Amino acid sequence: MTTPILELRDIHVRFATLDGAVEAVRGVSFAIRRGETVAVVGESGSGKSQIMMGVMGLLAQNGQISGTAEFHGMNLIGLPRRALNRIRGERIAMIFQEPMTSLDPLFPIGAQLIEPLCHHQGLSRKAAHARAIELLHLVQIPEPERRMRSYPHELSGGQRQRVMIAMAISNNPELLIADEPTTALDVTIQAEILTLLRDLQERLGMAILFITHDLHVVRRIADRVVVMRRGEKVEEGPVETVFADPQNAYTRALIDAEPEGRKPPVAPDAPVVLEVREAAVTFGRRQRLFQPAEPGFRAVNGVSLTLRRGETIGIVGESGSGKSTLARAILRLLPATGSIRLHGRAIEDLSPRALLPLRRDMQVVMQDPFGSLSPRMTAGQIVAEGPLVHHPAMNASERDRAAAEALAECQFDPALRNRYPHEFSGGQRQRIAIARALVLKPSIIVLDEPTSALDRQVQKQIVDLLRRLQAEHGLSYLFISHDLAVVRALSDRIMVLKSGDLVEEGPCAEVIGTPKQDYTRRLVQAALLS
Incomplete structure (x- = not known):
C-alpha cells in the first residue's frame, strides 16, 4: 500500500450556538491514497461536508476543528492562512455543493476561470483565456466561447456546477475534494461528468475524495466508501464489499432507500389555478446604435401548461433544457412573452406594485x-x-x-x-x-429541484411531507427535477423539455412507462427506471 496523500485522525468539529455547543463530527479517522477515490456517504446532517470544510479552514466563525489532517506529512489543521492558501486551489481543490454561492454574480464565468489560472500558473491573460475555453469543452459546456461571456445567473444549475468542476481541475491538483459535485446534474450529464473525473484521475494520478448522498454514484466511481451517521463513522471498506454485505444496519437502510408510492390522482373537474400559453424567454438580446439587434439565445420556446388545484406537474429535462427558466418566467422573475393567468386573472403585464399582493399565492422553493x-x-x-x-x-x-x-x-x-x-x-x-x-x-408552490441535495432517506421524507401538505392544503405544485424516481413518486403529469422546447407531455405513468420520444427514452434509461 502506498503512503496516504491525506490522513485524517480523530477529527472533531464543533459549533457554538445560542442553544449550546453542537458536535457535528465525532472522532472520525480515514485516509486516501494517490490515484484512489474514497466516497464519504451518509444522510443529511451526518457531518460529511463539515469534515473537509474544517480541514480546509473553511468553517463558519462559530466552528472549531481538532485532530490531525496530514497532507504529505504536514498537518493542515492550525496551518497559517498564508501557507494554507498556497495549498488550496493548487495542490488541493474543492468542488462545492452549491455553485451559485461559490461563483461571483458580478463577473462573467470566463473572468472567474481566467483569474486562478493567471494567479497559480502565471499564464498570460491570452493563454489563460484559451485554457479556460478548453476547460469548458472538457466539462461539456455548450458553445464555450459564448458562455465565457455569460454570468452565473444565466446558466442552469447543472451548467454552474460544471463551471465549478472546470475551475477545480484547472491547476491539475493532487487531491480533488468533490462535495456533491453531481447534485445539480441530470442523469445523462452526471454519467459524463463521472467519466470525465475518472479520465482526469487516470491521466493525472489525482486522488478524489467524493462526498455524496447518491449511492448510485458511489457504485460507479469509488474504490472505498466511508459511511457516516450523526457525526460518527459507522462503516468503512471497499465499495463491492460494503454494498454486497453491509455490516451496519444504517448502511443497509441507505442502500435500500428509494422514494416509494404514487400520488393519488387529482379530480378531472378540479378548478384551474394556473394557465400558461406560449411562454418564451430570450437571453442576451441586445440593441446597438446603428446596428441590427443581436438575436440572443432562446431559453424557452413557446411552452404552454394548465395546472389544477391539488395537481402536480413534473417538469423534466437535461441541464440547460429551460426547466428553471420556465418557472422563473411564470413567477414573473424573468422577462418573457406569452400569457400567464393566475386564478383566471392575466398577470403577465401587471406592474411590480400590482403583482405584489398576488405573490403570496404563488411561492417558490429554490434549487439551492x-x-x-x-x-x-x-x-x-x-x-x-x-x-x-x-x-x-x-x-x-x-x-x-x-x-x-x-x-x-x-x-x-x-x-x-x-x-x-x-x-x-x-x-x-x-x-x-x-x-x-x-x-x-399559497395555492401554488414551484419546487425547483427541492430534493436534489438530499440523501435518499431524507428524499423519501420530503416526498411524504410534500404529499401530506398538498392533501391538507389543496396545494398545486410545479415540480422541477432531473430525478425521475422522485418525479414519478410525486407527479400527476410530466412535461419533458429539451433545449427550451416541449417535446413530450402526458400522465406520469405513460411518459415514464411508454415514452414516445427517443430523448425521453434516454432520460428514463439513464435514470434506471426501465
Missing part, C-alpha cells in the same frame, strides 16, 4: 437552499419574513408563532429556529425553505 436563505437571519426570522411583508398587521409575536407552526408542519423542530442557516444540514435548510413558502398559505 443555502443560496436562497439569508446568512444573517435565523431560521425563524427567514420564515417570518413573508408575513412581515404580506401581513403587516401581524405583530412580532404573531409572526414568530406563524413561523414556528410552519416549521413544525415541515417536521422541523421549532425550538431550533434561533439558529442560522450555516448551522443546519442541506436537508434541514430545505425544510426551512419549504416552511417559508408554506407560511403564506
Whole structure:
C-alpha cells in the first residue's frame, strides 16, 4: 500500500450556538491514497461536508476543528492562512455543493476561470483565456466561447456546477475534494461528468475524495466508501464489499432507500389555478446604435401548461433544457412573452406594485437552499419574513408563532429556529425553505429541484411531507427535477423539455412507462427506471 496523500485522525468539529455547543463530527479517522477515490456517504446532517470544510479552514466563525489532517506529512489543521492558501486551489481543490454561492454574480464565468489560472500558473491573460475555453469543452459546456461571456445567473444549475468542476481541475491538483459535485446534474450529464473525473484521475494520478448522498454514484466511481451517521463513522471498506454485505444496519437502510408510492390522482373537474400559453424567454438580446439587434439565445420556446388545484406537474429535462427558466418566467422573475393567468386573472403585464399582493399565492422553493436563505437571519426570522411583508398587521409575536407552526408542519423542530442557516444540514435548510413558502398559505408552490441535495432517506421524507401538505392544503405544485424516481413518486403529469422546447407531455405513468420520444427514452434509461 502506498503512503496516504491525506490522513485524517480523530477529527472533531464543533459549533457554538445560542442553544449550546453542537458536535457535528465525532472522532472520525480515514485516509486516501494517490490515484484512489474514497466516497464519504451518509444522510443529511451526518457531518460529511463539515469534515473537509474544517480541514480546509473553511468553517463558519462559530466552528472549531481538532485532530490531525496530514497532507504529505504536514498537518493542515492550525496551518497559517498564508501557507494554507498556497495549498488550496493548487495542490488541493474543492468542488462545492452549491455553485451559485461559490461563483461571483458580478463577473462573467470566463473572468472567474481566467483569474486562478493567471494567479497559480502565471499564464498570460491570452493563454489563460484559451485554457479556460478548453476547460469548458472538457466539462461539456455548450458553445464555450459564448458562455465565457455569460454570468452565473444565466446558466442552469447543472451548467454552474460544471463551471465549478472546470475551475477545480484547472491547476491539475493532487487531491480533488468533490462535495456533491453531481447534485445539480441530470442523469445523462452526471454519467459524463463521472467519466470525465475518472479520465482526469487516470491521466493525472489525482486522488478524489467524493462526498455524496447518491449511492448510485458511489457504485460507479469509488474504490472505498466511508459511511457516516450523526457525526460518527459507522462503516468503512471497499465499495463491492460494503454494498454486497453491509455490516451496519444504517448502511443497509441507505442502500435500500428509494422514494416509494404514487400520488393519488387529482379530480378531472378540479378548478384551474394556473394557465400558461406560449411562454418564451430570450437571453442576451441586445440593441446597438446603428446596428441590427443581436438575436440572443432562446431559453424557452413557446411552452404552454394548465395546472389544477391539488395537481402536480413534473417538469423534466437535461441541464440547460429551460426547466428553471420556465418557472422563473411564470413567477414573473424573468422577462418573457406569452400569457400567464393566475386564478383566471392575466398577470403577465401587471406592474411590480400590482403583482405584489398576488405573490403570496404563488411561492417558490429554490434549487439551492443555502443560496436562497439569508446568512444573517435565523431560521425563524427567514420564515417570518413573508408575513412581515404580506401581513403587516401581524405583530412580532404573531409572526414568530406563524413561523414556528410552519416549521413544525415541515417536521422541523421549532425550538431550533434561533439558529442560522450555516448551522443546519442541506436537508434541514430545505425544510426551512419549504416552511417559508408554506407560511403564506399559497395555492401554488414551484419546487425547483427541492430534493436534489438530499440523501435518499431524507428524499423519501420530503416526498411524504410534500404529499401530506398538498392533501391538507389543496396545494398545486410545479415540480422541477432531473430525478425521475422522485418525479414519478410525486407527479400527476410530466412535461419533458429539451433545449427550451416541449417535446413530450402526458400522465406520469405513460411518459415514464411508454415514452414516445427517443430523448425521453434516454432520460428514463439513464435514470434506471426501465
